[in-house]
Amino acid sequence: MKSSGDNGASLMSIGALAARFGLATHVLRHWESRGLLHPVRDAGGRRRYGASDLTRVATILVFKEAGLSLETIRSLSATAGRAGRQGILRAEAEELRSRIAAARASLELIEGGLNCAYEDITECPNYRRRIAEQVVSRGGAVRPGKS
Template identity: 75%
Template sequence: MKSSDDGGLDGLGIGALAARFGLAAHVLRHWEAMGLLHPGRDAGGRRRYGADDLTRVATILLLKEAGLGLNTIRSLTTGADRATRHAILGPAAEELRSTIAAARASLELIEGGLNCDFEDVTQCPNYRRLITERVGTTQ
């Protein structure tokens, strides 16, 4: 499936598209080989990217930034129905929730150390509470 809407653009070459998104041209070629991009070709066989392709690259980048791999992105962007989308994104969302919870706990520990008036951080109330919770006994 080639890009049909060039939004009035003559079409960007691979170098121009790559530069627009701060990518190396080989990244776009790799995405094409994986079936993520389907650029049109000019009379000389050179890739030409239109408005739909720009949207597609932006979509790929957003999904990558969300932590999804290229195979997952391909599954999501090739007409996945609602059930498939939920099956793919559900575990990814749960993994992200776990990562966020771990980051919050780390931040709480670090901020507790920053806000503690004791010389020895192990004497700080926040630190002692977290250790007690980890050990599972009361001191």
């Protein structure tokens, strides 16, 4: 994915591109080393970025904000078929659903503690239920509310 389609018009340096997105130049170099960016080089060997690179950096940032790893982003860009890309995204969606479920469970426990009338959070029914579930899931048995 070279920038040669930009016809040399308004090519920018690595510093200019990095500044445009509020990134350090080493980030762009790292992305290049991971196969995410492919800048053209001028006669002196310096990287030059065009309009397609602007789009590519914006795309990487959007995917990173969505929680995708650099490897997943690279795989998405390297996968030619729609079915392949959908497979990658399906796996990412499932992982995200799992993280969301874990975050909801964490929030429930924390909010239960905030709303607990007991002096000791370990005496709260919500906390005791979660502890009992943890013990049972690990192969033991315990009754909520009993020590």
